Amino acid sequence: MGLALFDLDNTLIAGDSDHLWGDFLVNQGLVDPQTHKALNALFYRQYQEGQLDIDEYLSFALGPMAGMTPESLSALHRIFVKEHIEPILLDRAFDLIQEHRINGDTIVIITATNTLVTRPIADRLGVEHLIGCEAEIKNGHFTGKPSGTPSFAEGKVIRIKDWCETQGQSMEGAVFYSDSHNDLPLLQAVYKPVAVDPDDRLKREALRNGWDIISLRD
Numbered sequence: 001m002g003l004a005l006f007d008l009d010n011t012l013i014a015g016d017s018d019h020l021w022g023d024f025l026v027n028q029g030l031v032d033p034q035t036h037k038a039l040n041a042l043f044y045r046q047y048q049e050g051q052l053d054i055d056e057y058l059s060f061a062l063g064p065m066a067g068m069t070p071e072s073l074s075a076l077h078r079i080f081v082k083e084h085i086e087p088i089l090l091d092r093a094f095d096l097i098q099e100h101r102i103n104g105d106t107i108v109i110i111t112a113t114n115t116l117v118t119r120p121i122a123d124r125l126g127v128e129h130l131i132g133c134e135a136e137i138k139n140g141h142f143t144g145k146p147s148g149t150p151s152f153a154e155g156k157v158i159r160i161k162d163w164c165e166t167q168g169q170s171m172e173g174a175v176f177y178s179d180s181h182n183d184l185p186l187l188q189a190v191y192k193p194v195a196v197d198p199d200d201r202l203k204r205e206a207l208r209n210g211w212d213i214i215s216l217r218d
Contacts, residue, residue: 003169004100005160005186006127007178008111008118011196012097014088014217017121018061018113019044024080031064048199050181054133054155058114058146062135065116066144070137077120085121092216096177097125106169110160112152112182116142131159156186177214181205 009016022040025031039060046052065073100107108129109122115132122130136147151159164171175192176183181201187193195206195213206213 001104002106002191003164003171003174004097004103004105004107005174005176005190006097006107006109007176007180007183007196008109008121009113010179011177012090012093012109012125012216013085013121014090015084016044016113017085017117020084021080021113021117022061024076024084025064028076028079036064047182050201052152052182054112054150054152055146058133058150059144062114062116062142062146063144065135065142068142069140073116080117081120081124085124089124090216091218094125096216097127108160108163110151110156110176110186112150112156114146129163131156131163153182154185156183157189160186178202187211 006012009018019040022036026033026037043052043057043060097107106129107127108131109118109125109127110131111118113132114135115130116135118132119130131151133150133152134147136143136145149155149158161171163169171190174190175194176186176190177194177196178187179196179198179202181199184202184205193211195202195211197215197217198206198213203213
C-alpha cells in the first residue's frame with residue numbers, strides 16, 4: 001500500500017481539460033471568441049514546448065470566472081463534463097485506478113489544471129484526493145486570481161510533499177503516472193515513475209532511465 005499519483009490531462013483522459021475548458025467558454029459566449037481562442041492556443045503551445053509561464057497562464061484561465069460563485073459554476077460543469085469530458089474518458093484509466101484501489105493504495109490526482117475545472121472530472125473518475133492549482137475566493141465569489149503554490153513542474157513536488165505532511169502520508173514507494181515532460185521533477189522524485197502515452201521528450205527520458213512506458217489508449 002502506498003501513494004498512486006496521477007497526472008490528469010492526456011494521462012487519465014485523452015485530451016487536455018484546461019484547453020477544452022477555454023474552448024468551452026468561447027462556445028458558451030462567456031469570453032471574447034477571437035482573443036480567448038488565440039491566447040488559449042498560444043498558452044497550450046507554450047505548455048507543450050516547456051515554455052509556459054504558469055502565473056501568466058493562471059491569470060488568463062481564471063479571469064473569466066471572476067465574480068462567479070461555486071454554485072453558478074456547477075451548471076457549466078455539468079454541460080462541460082457531458083459534452084467535452086465524457087467523450088475522452090478512457091476505460092483503461094478506470095481499470096488502472098481500480099487496480100490501485102484494490103491494492104489499498106491512496107489515489108491522488110495531481111494536475112496543473114485548476115480545481116474549478118478538474119474537481120468534477122476527478123469526481124467522475126471516482127478519485128477523492130485532488131491537488132490542482134487553486135483559485136482565490138473572497139466573500140463567496142471567485143476573484144479570477146490564483147491562490148497558493150501552482151501545482152506545475154517543480155510546484156507539483158512542493159504540493160505533494162505539503163499534502164503528505166498534512167495527511168500523514170509518505171512518499172516512500174510512491175508511483176506517479178504522467179504523459180508530460182513538464183512533470184519530470186515529480187517523476188524524478190518518486191519511487192516508480194511511469195510514462196503514459198508520453199510526449200517525445202518524456203519518452204526519451206523514460207527510455208534513457210529505464211522507466212515503464214504504458215498506454216491507456218485503445
